[in-house]
């Protein structure tokens with residue numbers, strides 16, 4: 083079953099997707115392209131000026147970001163509204179786990195042609211959190227233990243998975259992994275404590 087975070091190719095989702103393209107293209111071009119970077123900076127600053135002039139009060143946007151009780155759309159891992167997010171789109175599997183297929187490009191690079199370890203940690207922390215929501219008991223990350231088994235490749239399809247393993251009082255234990263072509267690159271074990279911060283209303 084597909085989870086309720088599908089990207090809309092309109093509104094802020096469409097603009098965020100365009101910003102993602104810009105980020106990727108900038109990192110790709112660097113200073114060895116023929117692009118007029120000063121002119122590009124002027125055009126991008128003009129876009130930012132327009133957005134900043136029309137932004138709602140911060141509190142209104144925070145309430146809007148946290149509307150409802152389900153998954154968020156603004157977070158930096160799966161949020162289609164957030165250009166920093168790849169973004170991940172999740173599917174629930176019959177065994178109770180969730181998974182997402184994603185291919186990461188140059189903005190997420192750590193070692194050569196490989197995903198930055200901190201990016202893997204971000205994607206796994208969030209995916210474990212979503213797995214908790216999927217299972218029905220959520221919490222705050224108290225501990226996240228990662229093991230990096232093999233470099234995680236850029237430019238190739240990755241599968242990010244997670245499942246809740248146990249709930250013992252307020253302690254929630256959840257595991258996850260990132261795999262490429264069937265090979266496990268990163269595994270994660272998380273301890274979450276059921277004490278979510280209240281959503282702005």
Ligand SMILES: CCCCCCCCCC(=O)SCCNC(=O)CCNC(=O)[C@H](O)C(C)(C)COP(=O)(O)OP(=O)(O)OC[C@H]1O[C@@H](n2cnc3c(N)ncnc32)[C@H](O)[C@@H]1OP(=O)(O)O
Nearest residue numbers: 152153154207208211212215220222223224225273275277
């Ligand atoms: C559906 C939406 C999906 C969204 C997914 C989003 C996923 C994103 C997840 C995150 O990134 S959350 C942000 C990163 N995490 C934090 O900022 C958490 C910061 N820490 C805290 O807020 C508190 O320390 C915490 C809520 C984790 C615990 O505070 P409490 O005051 O509730 O804990 P308390 O001291 O009462 O301890 C409760 C139990 O948990 C244990 N515990 C608490 N913190 C621990 C810790 N860090 N490591 C191990 N055990 C810990 C503690 O020992 C105790 O065990 P016992 O009951 O057996 O005595």
